[in-house]
Amino acid sequence: METELYLPVKTFLESLDFAVKGEIGRCDILALREGDPPVMVICELKQSFNLELVLQGVDRACACDEVWLAARLSARGKGRESDARFRNLCRRLGFGLLGVSQHDEVQIIVTPEAPFPRRDPKRRSRLLKEHRKRQGDPVLGGSTRMPQMTAYRQQALACAVALVIAPQRRRDLAKAVPDAPKILERNVYGWFERVEKGIYGLTPAGREALERWPQACP
Structure with missing residues (x-):
């Protein structure tokens, strides 16, 4: 390979x-x-x-x-x-x-x-x-047929980690994850849900993502 x-x-x-x-x-x-x-x-x-x-x-x-x-x-x-x-x-x-x-x-x-x-x-x-x-070097060059750990996915996982315990405001997440507001709003992976205006929580799909990529968890 x-x-x-x-x-x-x-x-x-x-x-x-x-x-x-x-x-x-x-x-x-x-x-x-x-x-x-x-x-x-x-x-x-x-x-x-x-x-x-x-x-x-x-x-x-x-x-x-x-x-x-x-x-x-x-x-x-x-x-x-x-x-x-x-x-x-x-x-x-x-x-x-x-x-x-x-x-x-x-x-x-x-x-x-x-x-x-x-x-x-x-x-x-x-x-x-x-x-x-991109943080670190998470993907071996030449890897195919698997989701790639892009910088966007890394930031989305960081948001998911922060939301494990309880929903949070977008602006609070942005202190640690600069692109958090855009990531939560676009919700490309279906990991997040809006609980109320400006406040987001984690979906079951988001929790599954953290199990799939445990290295994202502290």
Whole structure:
């Protein structure tokens, strides 16, 4: 699974002074080095180097400064990483290639050489905002088929924790959870109910959510 590659690649990028988080905006890895401007790297993971991995990189390129493609190195050294045509394609696209050995050692196969024009500043801004607002790194990069622990979900869970004992006013919750008023009003997950004007309580669905994600509870 792609998640097996996440921690080795994360460790590699952290050694380059990046703050690394998984599964942000459908990107397996989003790495951020603060500065003016910040440097944003997107890394996609696959069990082997293939065309789908390259296509994912093409899709992500407009939203970041560098794209890295990472995959498991073939046991016999006969995978795509050994194909000069594949490496040259990545060089022409400006993508970096990382190979992960069977012992989880990461090696650079191709270094990204060309900066990308920022054709989609709105998408870049959304990714940057999510990376900065998400608390910790709760999702392994490469995770699929499961609800993702986004910054929004983290704040919604924080609201649910605060409402376990008794309903509260939105403005009181906002002291600890800045987006609480919007989260309670929109009620995207069906976890909250309005008890009276400006006061919200927790629904059975909200209590089930806290059982599903116990790490949200203090």
